[in-house]
Amino acid sequence: MSITADNLIWKIGRKTVLDGVSLQAEPGKMLGLLGPNGSGKTSLLRLLAGLKKPHSGRITLGGQDLKTIDRKAIAQRVAFVEQHAATNASLRVIDVVKLGRFPHRSMFSGWTKADSDAVDQALERTGMAVKRDERWQSLSGGEKQRAQIARALAQSPQELILDEPTNHLDIQHQINLMRLVADLPITSIIALHDLNHAAMFCDGLIVMQAGKIVATGTPEKVLTESLLRDVFSIEARVEASPHHARPHIHYLR
Numbered sequence: 001m002s003i004t005a006d007n008l009i010w011k012i013g014r015k016t017v018l019d020g021v022s023l024q025a026e027p028g029k030m031l032g033l034l035g036p037n038g039s040g041k042t043s044l045l046r047l048l049a050g051l052k053k054p055h056s057g058r059i060t061l062g063g064q065d066l067k068t069i070d071r072k073a074i075a076q077r078v079a080f081v082e083q084h085a086a087t088n089a090s091l092r093v094i095d096v097v098k099l100g101r102f103p104h105r106s107m108f109s110g111w112t113k114a115d116s117d118a119v120d121q122a123l124e125r126t127g128m129a130v131k132r133d134e135r136w137q138s139l140s141g142g143e144k145q146r147a148q149i150a151r152a153l154a155q156s157p158q159e160l161i162l163d164e165p166t167n168h169l170d171i172q173h174q175i176n177l178m179r180l181v182a183d184l185p186i187t188s189i190i191a192l193h194d195l196n197h198a199a200m201f202c203d204g205l206i207v208m209q210a211g212k213i214v215a216t217g218t219p220e221k222v223l224t225e226s227l228l229r230d231v232f233s234i235e236a237r238v239e240a241s242p243h244h245a246r247p248h249i250h251y252l253r
């Protein structure tokens with residue numbers, strides 16, 4: 001397994017935010033993390049990325065206990081794009097994306113062709129090459145988000161963790177990003193609110209509710225009408241799409 005979590009408990013003050021969460025992210029697969037606001041998705045992703053430590057339970061990365069791996073080694077393989085990623089406003093896009101190469105460089109190594117290639121490819125893949133010299137503060141919300149995703153791709157990660165990466169993007173860039181992540185040969189864990197996008201692109205889904213995992217499996221298995229009612233409090237009809245064979249949710253008015 002690429003990333004595993006075993007019985008994670010995480011609290012803020014007296015509140016238990018994650019309550020016995022276990023999961024397995026398979027190498028090369030795209031795992032979607034769903035759940036209503038406040039169900040614990042961001043908290044879980046922060047733990048998996050090593051930014052917070054669980055109160056109990058265990059996380060492994062490539063079979064090794066995350067606690068025993070130093071920060072730089074984690075950053076060499078795990079890239080994390082947070083929901084509200086910010087950066088120094090005076091930086092240009094290219095400078096932000098170059099930050100992604102930082103974990104791979106030593107004090108003595110100069111900027112290499114491999115570094116340049118990774119940055120150029122990340123800018124191309126996210127459609128941000130044309131904006132490479134623009135200042136961060138001049139970007140729209142969606143462009144900032146794409147620049148942060150480019151930084152994560154420039155990191156050449158084996159595991160990519162994305163917290164609602166499509167929430168500021170127009171529909172074209174939402175679909176492009178989902179397709180891009182689905183086609184990457186790396187493991188990805190992606191928190192999403194758009195259930196149809198999750199159904200179309202993810203290999204597996206995890207659904208959270210109030211800090212617990214309440215469903216896990218393929219989109220077909222997980223996205224049932226009763227789950228949508230119980231977890232998201234919505235009435236919907238779910239059918240296999242005639243266009244892509246994955247489930248498609250029709251919300252009822």
Ligand SMILES: Nc1ncnc2c1ncn2[C@@H]1O[C@H](COP(=O)(O)OP(=O)(O)OP(=O)(O)O)[C@@H](O)[C@H]1O
Pocket residue numbers: 012017035036037038039040041042043044
């Ligand atoms: N710093 C904090 N202090 C107090 N409570 C917090 C803090 N961070 C998160 N929480 C609580 O933990 C719970 C889980 O929050 P989290 O951000 O992980 O949910 P989420 O599923 O990512 O939500 P959303 O879909 O709104 O992004 C929520 O009830 C939230 O209020």
